[in-house]
Amino acid sequence: MALGRALSVSIVGLTGHVVDVEADIALGLPAFTLVGLPDASLAESRDRVRAACSNSGHPLPQRRITVNLSPAALPKAGSGFDLAIAVALLTAQSVLRSPLVQRYVHVGELGLNGRVRPVRGVLPATLAAVRGGYPDVVVPAANEAEARLVPGARVYPMATLADLIRLHGGRPGEIRPEPEQPALIRDPRSASARPERSAGPGDVLVRPQNLADVRTAAPPGPEPDLADVVGQKQARYAIELAAAGGHHLLMMGPPGTGKTLLASRLPGLLPDLDDDAAVEVTAVHSVAGTLDAATGLIRRPPFQNPHHTCTVVSMVGGGSGLPHPGAASLAHRGILFLDEAGEFGSQVLDSLRQPLEHGDLVIHRANGTARFPARFLLVLASNPCPCGFASGKGLNCVCAPNARRRYLSRLSGPLLDRVDLQVDVLPVSRADMAAKEPAESSATVAQRVRQARAVAAERLAGTSWSSNGEVSGSYLRGTLRLPTAVTQDVDRALDDGQLSIRGHDRVLRVAWTISDLAGRQQPDRDDVSRALMLRRRGQVTA
Missing domain, CATH: 3.40.50.300 (P-loop containing nucleotide triphosphate hydrolases)
Structure with missing residues (x-):
């Protein structure tokens, strides 16, 4: 037995971090310890991974197993680490080859029968992986379309853990026969749908340089007129x-x-x-x-x-x-x-x-x-x-x-x-x-x-x-400053206490929009007065 490593992604808010998953299998009383600030749903991956490996033909040994998610101070949440944990453990058992495995980032949840289930946040996780220099990303088959939206990502969709073992050069063992059942994937747009799995929070603010080859949404239906x-x-x-x-x-x-x-x-x-x-x-x-x-x-x-x-x-x-x-x-x-x-x-x-x-x-x-x-x-x-x-x-x-x-x-x-x-x-x-x-x-x-x-x-x-x-107030009063003769009505409202300085700025913002719609270079006094009236629920039309 040796140390096994794999990569995954932790998402906090909209920021993604590549996480190093380390697995150690040592002599000692049978135990499975997960460290590195996991949440409850991530801690439950111990049972999911153990059952999935067993039902994929490679049961985990009855020894002391320690899995570390590094950096340890970074919070980790959700079931998307299951694949990386399983790969790290199989690498520690020499089922998979370590140099090949470490090229990939793994995101996905495992079912007890070895199926790879979809998770939330695959798009931002893939963005974070590509940004971190790991373009090869393994995702659940159900999340393939989402991951392929990211330019530069080489996506490997997986339906089962056995498929992943083959990808990394291993051979699935004797798999326990079970009746095939289609994975339940609910339409996320349905108000009644609830995710089957617990997933991590948010993701990444990566802005790719070239989106030319990103698929865009299909033309929407007619909007209300x-x-x-x-x-x-x-x-x-x-x-x-x-x-x-x-x-x-x-x-x-x-x-x-x-x-x-x-x-x-x-x-x-x-x-x-x-x-x-x-x-x-x-x-x-x-x-x-x-x-x-x-x-x-x-x-x-x-x-x-x-x-x-x-x-x-x-x-x-x-x-x-x-x-x-x-x-x-x-x-x-x-x-x-x-x-x-x-x-x-x-x-x-x-x-x-x-x-x-x-x-x-x-x-x-x-x-x-x-x-x-x-x-x-x-x-x-x-x-x-x-x-x-x-x-x-x-x-x-x-x-x-x-x-x-x-x-x-x-x-x-x-x-x-x-x-x-x-x-x-x-x-x-x-x-x-x-x-x-x-x-x-x-x-x-x-x-x-x-x-x-x-x-x-x-x-x-x-x-x-x-x-x-x-637009900020300082920019309105600086670069976009209007003559006093134009702003005298809103200035008087500010002096009389009818407007705050924030309200004063917002009136000027609306005045610029009125001017833009009318095709003028800058607002005149009528535009500012009209903007002021619109803030007071006054009757104004175009």
Whole structure:
């Protein structure tokens, strides 16, 4: 017996680390010890690996077995280390040849019968392996399509441990006959699906230099069209501004006025993700187990619509052990829509303040810290009171004044201070319904959005920002400083205490987007005043 080694990947947040798996088989009382900061699901790999090796024709000896996961100070989680542990043990028994084995990184879970089962986070794990100089990656057969999305990776899909033994030059022993049963793989997009296995948290922020040979997603089905919305010129204009500049939006109005309808049309106005953003978004969904790898990289901005009963953990991520991504990270580079925002818990809503400001989430737990990207466009839709009819004249509202205040107080001042556009969505009139001129389609508005974004991208070239909604206040007051005659209305609101300095900056961001949509070189006083009105739920149209 000798020391066996193999390689795997540990994923913490969105950072992948290549892990050296060492196995030692020595004389002594039979025992199987796993060290190197494993979590509970990883510690259970001892029984899975022992049974899988036995049922693949190479039972482990009844001796003292020690498996070390190095670096020992790095937290390890999930069942994706099973393959590497099995390979290291078989190498220690001289079943496999050590020099050949150490070229490969192994990611996958083992079933008791020796089958290789799929795991989460294969895309970021493969990215980490390639980045670490190990392009040969062994993955479960069910994860093959996901791993092949990574340029430069040489992927070896495995259905059983016996197949892996053959790959590494070994010969499977006498395998115990068992009835063949297809592996259960549930559709991760189904709300009722739950992963069969416990998997590690997150992954890697690797941006490959060349994505030319990466498969992209198949053309999506038709998205809801903005032409379906009757009337609502004010809200339609706000939706267009939100898409063109990446501005957060609050729509408030009574039930049935079209708030949800408008929000569902917003994804159709956004352009496709660029290469870096597509890789990053796909990695997050891979870690969360919601990726359909058969469609390739996620090119369309994601749309997340959590129910108002969700918890803080489900919104921003977390959980026991190492944190996992929540709805805010799954909406990265897309839209996070909170319907019935007044029904969400105040703690859930306020937990979004950090990602709205910084574009990422840093979650601390006893076992480690994880960082997830969370640069999303927040869209809030809310009734003005519990009964919903306090908007406009409010003649039908039956809520007591205290009930109204309690309802709206869930949308805290610090949260609303980060929302650029705040508009009232009032009931549609008969005149709107009788209008003969058809409403603009999503394709028409999306074309204006693309043009406005192209203008903003040219202006922001050389910076780290991709839209007006991300520009810092110092840049607005420096490089993009506007004349005092143009900003006098918003400056007066700041002096009067009606706006914070953050609110002042956000008004200017919206003014630049208004200007870009109108084809002007820079905002004029009317653009700034219009942006200010849109922040106060004033009635403004294009």
